[in-house]
Amino acid sequence: MSEMDFPPSPSLGQKYTNAVGVVYEWNGAAWEIGFYDVSTEAFNSLGELLDQIRVLLQDTDTLGHEYRYSNSSIVANINMGLMEMYRIRPDIFLELGFKIPSYNDSRLDAAIGIEQQHIPALIYYAVGMSQLRDDEGTQDSRASSFLAKFTSMLVAVA
Amino acid sequence: MPGGPFDRIFQDVRKDIPSVVDAVLRQEIFRVMDDFTQTTNIWQETLPVTIVPQVLTYTLPAPAEGKVNRLMFVYDVNSPTRYWPMSGIMMRQPGVLTLYRDPSTTATWACVVAKRTYDPLNSDKFPDIDSWIVEKYADTIGRGVIARLQWEPQKPYSNPLLAQQNQRAYISGRSLARVNDGYGNVFNTQNWRYPQNWASITRKAYS
Numbered sequence: 001m002s003e004m005d006f007p008p009s010p011s012l013g014q015k016y017t018n019a020v021g022v023v024y025e026w027n028g029a030a031w032e033i034g035f036y037d038v039s040t041e042a043f044n045s046l047g048e049l050l051d052q053i054r055v056l057l058q059d060t061d062t063l064g065h066e067y068r069y070s071n072s073s074i075v076a077n078i079n080m081g082l083m084e085m086y087r088i089r090p091d092i093f094l095e096l097g098f099k100i101p102s103y104n105d106s107r108l109d110a111a112i113g114i115e116q117q118h119i120p121a122l123i124y125y126a127v128g129m130s131q132l133r134d135d136e137g138t139q140d141s142r143a144s145s146f147l148a149k150f151t152s153m154l155v156a157v158a
Numbered sequence: 159m160p161g162g163p164f165d166r167i168f169q170d171v172r173k174d175i176p177s178v179v180d181a182v183l184r185q186e187i188f189r190v191m192d193d194f195t196q197t198t199n200i201w202q203e204t205l206p207v208t209i210v211p212q213v214l215t216y217t218l219p220a221p222a223e224g225k226v227n228r229l230m231f232v233y234d235v236n237s238p239t240r241y242w243p244m245s246g247i248m249m250r251q252p253g254v255l256t257l258y259r260d261p262s263t264t265a266t267w268a269c270v271v272a273k274r275t276y277d278p279l280n281s282d283k284f285p286d287i288d289s290w291i292v293e294k295y296a297d298t299i300g301r302g303v304i305a306r307l308q309w310e311p312q313k314p315y316s317n318p319l320l321a322q323q324n325q326r327a328y329i330s331g332r333s334l335a336r337v338n339d340g341y342g343n344v345f346n347t348q349n350w351r352y353p354q355n356w357a358s359i360t361r362k363a364y365s
Contacts, residue, residue, distance in 0.1 A: 088312070095181035115179055157176050157314045 006031055017071060017105060023047070043119045047108030049126070050074055056127045056146075069130050071105035079103060081125035081150070085118065088154045092118055118154070125150040163292035164284040167300045175307050177314040183303070184283050190302035190328075191275040191285045196227050198336040199272035200291055206235070207255060209265045216255040223286040224273035226253040231270040243267060298331025 010026035128146030246258025275285035308321035
């Protein structure tokens with residue numbers, strides 16, 4: 001298990017992410033493990049995307065105090081998905097001056113700079129790329145399906 | 159959220175074009191408005207200029223919004239009747255008035271110019287143009303925007319066939335706007351024009 005370095009004197013609701021990407025939240029008495037923000041079903045921030053990606057990866061169980069996929073590995077896949085999205089649909093980045101945003105797991109509250117309608121495609125890409133990793137959870141056909149879905153959502157209506 | 163006279167166009171296009179990005183929609187509205195205003199001469203403003211002897215080139219004052227595109231008419235503000243005060247008045251470079259002959263006296267002229275939409279945009283990031291133009295020709299402008307979007311390659315909404323149809327509708331509406339405006343938007347005015355080579359010498363351009 002990785003070393004914990006919880007901040008001293010936390011405030012209620014303060015979050016801490018450990019080295020492998022597990023998020024803890026101070027509930028006033030103790031550090032509680034869990035999702036980035038379990039109180040919302042929105043997709044406005046990086047942490048909220050991570051939540052949904054973990055659901056699709058079936059990686060929500062933290063009883064072992066660690067996720068199978070670290071936040072940083074998923075965020076790297078999100079960043080890669082944004083690059084691929086730019087290659088296929090540069091118009092999505094017009095509002096951002098054709099600059100591809102890049103995220104890291106130290107800022108899970110960072111806003112996602114693209115329009116909401118394209119976020120599902122990004123989630124599917126991150127799930128597909130994560131599933132390509134060589135571990136016991138790998139399902140090649142599932143990964144391919146998610147990656148294909150990503151492309152088709154960007155260039156086709158359905 | 160969009161607002162003002164472009165609001166309905168924005169909503170019409172968005173419901174017809176799935177997955178289009180707001181910024182792209184605004185970009186295409188800008189392009190269509192630029193083409194619409196340049197082609198129809200519908201958006202006009204009168205700009206004053208003081209003419210003095212021995213000067214043949216004058217820079218017109220900047221219009222309130224948009225950019226000068228075409229010189230429509232010039233008249234002397236102190237003249238009892240409105241007619242071109244001199245032959246050979248040109249504006250080859252938009253916004254720069256050039257005279258063919260040296261003016262004999264100082265005078266104040268009014269230059270009626272047709273404008274095109276340009277930066278800066280309004281607070282809703284739409285072209286800053288008289289709202290009546292957008293309201294009156296909303297359907298035409300919307301068709302133009304949809305045509306441009308459908309022409310884009312590799313998009314969920316790419317559709318060259320429908321793009322052609324929408325472009326035809328746009329060009330038709332744009333032509334109607336140009337004619338309507340040429341007749342001062344008055345119903346049942348003459349539906350013919352003198353052949354243009356009958357025009358008086360003062361209307362002919364020198365080259």
